[in-house]
Amino acid sequence: MNPFPIIRLILAEILDLDVDQISPETYVIRTLQAESIDLLEIGVAMQHRLGIGVDDDLLFLKNVRTVLNRAKRDAKDPLDALKSEYPHLSENRVRHILADLSAGPVLRVEDLVAYAESFGQAKG
């Protein structure tokens, strides 16, 4: 089952938006202006409505810069470091994140979808 419609509905309810304003490419923090308390609620809602376990740090890509700083310190490839930390993201998506970092928080709706889908695959 594609979790995108449910996730879009969750975001619309919590952020008081029209569902038409939300696509997979929408930035959750940069564009939708989600704050910390909103992210907490979004995680809880995904946990309850999708029946998945939620690790907020992974779901919301909270440690991207920490992971990159650690990779730099240890002279490791940043792409590999992010892929290892966030196995639910595709390589193309990780490449895009690396190119997109300077513009602000990178989290997009498609990342939430990928997390939910990977959980389903792990369970299956």
Add this chain to the structure above:
Amino acid sequence: MNIGFQGKTALILGGSSSIGLALTRLLQDEGLIAILTHASKDGLARIKGHFPDLATGSPHLDFSDVSDEALASALENDVDYLIDLAQADHETYLAAASQTDMDAYFKAHVTGRLRVLKAVTRSMLARRFGRLLHVSSTAATLPAPGQGLYGAAKRATEGLYQSFALELGSRGVSALSLRLGLVDAGRGERFLDRENRRQDLAQKIVTVDQAAATLLFLLSDQALALTCTTITMDAGLTAQKYL
């Protein structure tokens, strides 16, 4: 004055305590559902002795060993109210405390408790209502010698409750700590009997019924503005310089 309750279900941690059992009766009188946790066979037996029909559904929940299964069992029903009465006593002088005791006590009463609170509040967030009530102790600020671990854990717990209320208040979750003084039950009762202080401290004792009735009010809709803070109910025990 009529008091009202917008929630229906109360989870009482340490439900087999005297205050927990007395509060259960009051909650039932108000038409609320009480779920009483226990951490030992003795606790379960006490619940069974007072409320046989509640013993079957009493979740086993021990702060020193909080498992996913235990949390799932405790949160099988949506919980609107959490009353936190669970606290093991461990009297020792801090300078005499063993490394094992120090680690275990804080792991259980701070970290283990926080794990339970996290699960409960995440459940409350989904419904945008919840009330957390921590039964603290005047030992949080005025511990007797030997109450160092207990008092420090209580004070840390007060901080956790305050922060939960601060962080989740905008989403309908409120929290309060009530510091009780000398209660004629549990460790208070043991103190009064051991030290033979019943007569000279008679006016400073909080009865179980008083404590339970106050907790009931603090859970009510009328008391929801009491949040993000700690209040004291000790019959004036800690208001004076010398006793």
